[in-house]
Amino acid sequence: MSRSLRVLLVAGEASGDLHAAAFVRELRARRPDLEVSGVGGANLRAAGMETVVDSEHVATMGFVETFGTIGRHLSLFRQLTGMLRDDPPDLLVLVDYPEFNLLLARRAKKLGVPVFYFIGPQVWAWRSGRIAKIRERVDKMAVVFPFEADLYNTDGRQLAEFVGHPLLDVVRATRDRAATCAEYGLDPERPVLALLPGSRRKEVALIGEALGGAAAQLAGEGWQPVLAEAPGISDADTELIRSRCRDLTIARGDTYNVLAAADAAVVTSGTATVETALLGCPMVIVYRMAPASYWLARRLVHVDWIGMPNIILQRSVFPELIQERANSQAIAEAVRSVRGRQAEMQAALEELKQALGTAGAAGRAADLALDCIEERIG
Numbered sequence: 001m002s003r004s005l006r007v008l009l010v011a012g013e014a015s016g017d018l019h020a021a022a023f024v025r026e027l028r029a030r031r032p033d034l035e036v037s038g039v040g041g042a043n044l045r046a047a048g049m050e051t052v053v054d055s056e057h058v059a060t061m062g063f064v065e066t067f068g069t070i071g072r073h074l075s076l077f078r079q080l081t082g083m084l085r086d087d088p089p090d091l092l093v094l095v096d097y098p099e100f101n102l103l104l105a106r107r108a109k110k111l112g113v114p115v116f117y118f119i120g121p122q123v124w125a126w127r128s129g130r131i132a133k134i135r136e137r138v139d140k141m142a143v144v145f146p147f148e149a150d151l152y153n154t155d156g157r158q159l160a161e162f163v164g165h166p167l168l169d170v171v172r173a174t175r176d177r178a179a180t181c182a183e184y185g186l187d188p189e190r191p192v193l194a195l196l197p198g199s200r201r202k203e204v205a206l207i208g209e210a211l212g213g214a215a216a217q218l219a220g221e222g223w224q225p226v227l228a229e230a231p232g233i234s235d236a237d238t239e240l241i242r243s244r245c246r247d248l249t250i251a252r253g254d255t256y257n258v259l260a261a262a263d264a265a266v267v268t269s270g271t272a273t274v275e276t277a278l279l280g281c282p283m284v285i286v287y288r289m290a291p292a293s294y295w296l297a298r299r300l301v302h303v304d305w306i307g308m309p310n311i312i313l314q315r316s317v318f319p320e321l322i323q324e325r326a327n328s329q330a331i332a333e334a335v336r337s338v339r340g341r342q343a344e345m346q347a348a349l350e351e352l353k354q355a356l357g358t359a360g361a362a363g364r365a366a367d368l369a370l371d372c373i374e375e376r377i378g
Helices: 014-030 042-046 064-086 098-110 130-137 148-152 177-184 201-219 239-244 255-261 271-278 291-300 308-313 328-339 342-355 361-377
Strands: 006-011 035-040 050-054 091-095 115-118 140-143 160-162 192-196 224-229 249-252 264-268 283-287 320-322
Touching: 006 014, 006 064, 006 098, 014 035, 014 042, 014 091, 014 115, 014 361, 035 042, 035 064, 050 064, 064 098, 091 098, 091 361, 098 115, 098 130, 115 361, 130 148, 140 148, 140 361, 148 160, 177 255, 192 201, 192 255, 192 271, 201 224, 201 239, 201 264, 201 283, 201 328, 224 255, 249 255, 255 271, 264 271, 264 328, 271 283, 271 308, 271 342, 283 308, 283 328, 308 342, 320 328
Parallel strands: 006 035, 006 091, 035 050, 091 115, 115 140, 140 160, 192 224, 192 264, 224 249, 264 283, 283 320
Antiparallel strands: none
């Protein structure tokens, strides 16, 4: 391959932007002349991608909430399909974001552009029938959970390859527990409770009152609650939590160190649950949605657990509290339960780390993507 290669990449959310950036760096390390453009955020721009649309412009949460961005998604879809038609790239790379990306994959296949999926969509949780469509529209997948490859590799076709989880390369503490306690004026002899209310403002608003109430209860029992604010979340977004629990320490941009120092965590379901597990912190998983979204989700989602740690382990280890059950009293009680099962928690966390594979996921995914291009151009 002597000519420059061109990749069109679509990462519609913050977590996808982070992992796709590592993937792009690995691609360009192998092919320095490679050109990447598409949808992404600050991490992908720093990795050298030309951003056609910023992912913050299209990211959504929930089922009903998506309706408010339909116009933006339609405009973006027309823009990207025009690029696929008028100046076809050597490869279309999709990162999670299934509803939009699977429609784009169908158009790419019709136009003869090979499709590579990095971090496969979790359609097995809520639309298992989509697996057949993915097999029709996608040429190769790099999946990040150990059970996913078997879902796609049927009838002798090796569509998906488990490359390990990309968080293994980035999740690590930079201080020990004593140093983190000193940083925030915490008593190292008392238990620390990490609060992770989510990375989206809507998530924080929906869980805030319950989380703050639980923290207040536990603070009265000697726990030291630390609110770890995600990037993009401001003091105004967490005001409801603060108003319910005055005895609260705030940590900004230091989530991994807080989790590594914590004796337990209350975590909004999502990528943060995997990060918490990798840092060895027992957790309670919580989630609240808009009522209409929850009503629809109950009819579409077909899994025994919502938290990825429990899904990977295929058993209920970490308590899950959803919607009305995610109230102050229940959250506080679940934290006490987790605290009382330390040996079980630590054994499960170690099992989970082993199941997630080894570091280097982005590099292995980059090799697979380049193989797709080689197969196309010879």
